Amino acid sequence: MNKELQAFKKLLQDHGMFATKPRLQLFELLQQYPALKISELISLLSFHDQATVYRNIKIFEQLGVINRLRLGWESKLELSDLFQHHHHHMTCIKCGAVTTLPEDRLLEQQIAKIVHNYNFVITDHQIELRGICKLCKEE
Numbered sequence: 001m002n003k004e005l006q007a008f009k010k011l012l013q014d015h016g017m018f019a020t021k022p023r024l025q026l027f028e029l030l031q032q033y034p035a036l037k038i039s040e041l042i043s044l045l046s047f048h049d050q051a052t053v054y055r056n057i058k059i060f061e062q063l064g065v066i067n068r069l070r071l072g073w074e075s076k077l078e079l080s081d082l083f084q085h086h087h088h089h090m091t092c093i094k095c096g097a098v099t100t101l102p103e104d105r106l107l108e109q110q111i112a113k114i115v116h117n118y119n120f121v122i123t124d125h126q127i128e129l130r131g132i133c134k135l136c137k138e139e
């Protein structure tokens, strides 16, 4: 079992929740794909009880397991920094493609520097660049 999955199980346990099959399957899918729409997630799951999916997504959000990437009126879900390397995104507003950007140490340092004067402690952050991807630009 990978260590993220173990950490996920422990997090559930610490909150008095069971590591049910749907929860584990949701988590594993989110590990496999960089970002998924809820509809994509549902089509990939072996169980099709949408109420269970929505309920568990809500729990995942409350526990800080996932981030929601806004995509117009829709959104995509991905695992939070707790379960994968910190990174930023580029999202295409036409086709919805999400590109994960490599971590940039200088940028991270710069962010820390900017808030330093405000006596503010960052617990986490997300940067999402929205625009038109290469493929959509060529159309």
Ligand SMILES: [Zn+2]
Pocket (backbone or CB within 6 Å): 092, 093, 094, 095, 096, 097, 132, 133, 134, 135, 136
């Ligand atoms: Zn595109």
Ligand SMILES: [Zn+2]
Pocket (backbone or CB within 6 Å): 086, 087, 088, 108, 125, 127
């Ligand atoms: Zn960052």
